[in-house]
Amino acid sequence: MPSSKTRVAIVGAGVAGLIVGRHVSAKPENYSLTIFEQSGQVGGTWLYTDETEHDKYCLPIHSSMYKNLRTNLPKEIMQIPDFPFEDPNGASFAHHSVIRQYLFDYAKHFNLYAHIKLHTIVKYVEPEVLKNGQTIWSITYEDLESREEVTKVFDAVVLANGHYTVGHIPYIPGIETFPGKSIHSHQYRIPEVYAGKRVCILGASWSGIDIAIEVSEYAEKVYLSHNQPKPIDSKMASNVEQRAGVESINGNIFYFKDGTSAEIDNFIYCTGYKFTYPFMSPKVELRTEENHVEPMYKHLVHIDQPNFFLMGLPGIVIPFPMFHIQAQYILAILEGRVNLPSPEQMREEYDAEKQSLLAQGIPERHINKFKERQWAYYDEIAAAASCPSFPPVIKKIYDHVNEMRELDFGSYKNIQYRIVDSENFTVSCRKPC
Numbered sequence: 001m002p003s004s005k006t007r008v009a010i011v012g013a014g015v016a017g018l019i020v021g022r023h024v025s026a027k028p029e030n031y032s033l034t035i036f037e038q039s040g041q042v043g044g045t046w047l048y049t050d051e052t053e054h055d056k057y058c059l060p061i062h063s064s065m066y067k068n069l070r071t072n073l074p075k076e077i078m079q080i081p082d083f084p085f086e087d088p089n090g091a092s093f094a095h096h097s098v099i100r101q102y103l104f105d106y107a108k109h110f111n112l113y114a115h116i117k118l119h120t121i122v123k124y125v126e127p128e129v130l131k132n133g134q135t136i137w138s139i140t141y142e143d144l145e146s147r148e149e150v151t152k153v154f155d156a157v158v159l160a161n162g163h164y165t166v167g168h169i170p171y172i173p174g175i176e177t178f179p180g181k182s183i184h185s186h187q188y189r190i191p192e193v194y195a196g197k198r199v200c201i202l203g204a205s206w207s208g209i210d211i212a213i214e215v216s217e218y219a220e221k222v223y224l225s226h227n228q229p230k231p232i233d234s235k236m237a238s239n240v241e242q243r244a245g246v247e248s249i250n251g252n253i254f255y256f257k258d259g260t261s262a263e264i265d266n267f268i269y270c271t272g273y274k275f276t277y278p279f280m281s282p283k284v285e286l287r288t289e290e291n292h293v294e295p296m297y298k299h300l301v302h303i304d305q306p307n308f309f310l311m312g313l314p315g316i317v318i319p320f321p322m323f324h325i326q327a328q329y330i331l332a333i334l335e336g337r338v339n340l341p342s343p344e345q346m347r348e349e350y351d352a353e354k355q356s357l358l359a360q361g362i363p364e365r366h367i368n369k370f371k372e373r374q375w376a377y378y379d380e381i382a383a384a385a386s387c388p389s390f391p392p393v394i395k396k397i398y399d400h401v402n403e404m405r406e407l408d409f410g411s412y413k414n415i416q417y418r419i420v421d422s423e424n425f426t427v428s429c430r431k432p433c
Contacts, residue, residue, distance in 0.1 A: 013037035039119070074092035
């Protein structure tokens with residue numbers, strides 16, 4: 001006899017996949033759960049490796065962690081609401097190994113390993129519409145160790161495969177003439193290899209600035225090249241010089257858009273990542289141009305297939321607790337507690353939001369950068385799912401972090417935060433700020 005349980009497949013056992021899995025598995029009477037993970041452990045991008053190209057199965061390295069990376073948000077607001085960090089006295093801006101262990105502990109605490117297929121790669125995901133109008137999902141996956149390939153059917157699919165693996169590398173005229181080594185930040189691991197070098201770093205978002213500061217301790221010269229309207233107002237070493245974006249390259253001479261040039265030994269692209277879903281059937285409409293995925297309702301639900309969900313689309317947010325709310329919103333949809341509008345209405349609402357943002361001067365490639373829009377988003381989907389949203393103290397700490405980062409990017413991670421209650425927090429320094 002067919003099972004009355006809703007069969008849920010989650011692709012990826014990084015933080016987003018684990019959080020959705022935790023909420024699905026909490027209702028074993030309603031759901032059967034399978035989580036597919038191509039690596040040998042949970043954690044996704046938080047699984048650091050010295051390798052930068054391919055793993056032992058000849059698959060591209062998934063993680064973009066570099067050796068000294070610390071979080072750019074304090075763990076006090078990063079933590080998953082129902083699973084606080086064990087060490088309240090640990091550094092607010094934690095080393096990536098702390099987050100990795102936190103995710104290991106989370107998976108163990110909620111007994112998620114019982115549902116995870118490790119060393120398993122999803123090769124194809126295809127929808128099928130039954131005679132009764134229901135859409136089911138056929139997933140073909142391969143056990144990387146046995147090389148056995150299997151196809152199974154599910155009632156709902158959640159993609160949580162991450163988007164910090166395939167780097168976006170813009171074409172620069174003349175790059176093919178550059179004799180030095182160029183990498184994307186996805187391949188960056190340690191700064192020591194740049195000792196005595198003249199390094200150009202393209203891109204001045206958080207990772208670009210962070211890597212520039214780290215590399216400057218060893219390099220002879222660092223050129224932080226970007227197209228932001230004004231210089232980054234942050235205290236940096238004297239050997240760091242900001243330049244406009246790279247216009248062209250001739251050999252080891254880089255020409256910048258401000259008319260200046262410099263001789264470069266190594267080049268690092270800190271130019272963001274692409275959303276990629278190579279295993280998806282063409283029967284599912286998924287457009288990923290301009291670093292923007294559509295058609296998605298509430299940046300989570302596929303408009304034409306509302307039992308198909310994509311995690312991790314919003315950027316410049318507080319991801320872990322956001323996933324916690326999104327997971328509950330997904331379950332509310334599957335259980336009929338949230339009644340979605342018709343596909344036509346969802347598309348109208350989505351198009352109206354998109355056109356409004358474009359009219360405000362936000363380019364399509366930045367629509368997923370929520371920034372101040374994040375707070376209304378959390379409140380909206382939390383209210384729909386009848387679950388708590390973020391307490392006010394989270395936004396207060398987030399705003400304080402942004403202020404301190406702008407004052408001095410090099411030292412803000414020395415600040416220690418403590419949450420007093422839902423409204424208040426305290427600030428101290430672990431070492432001189």
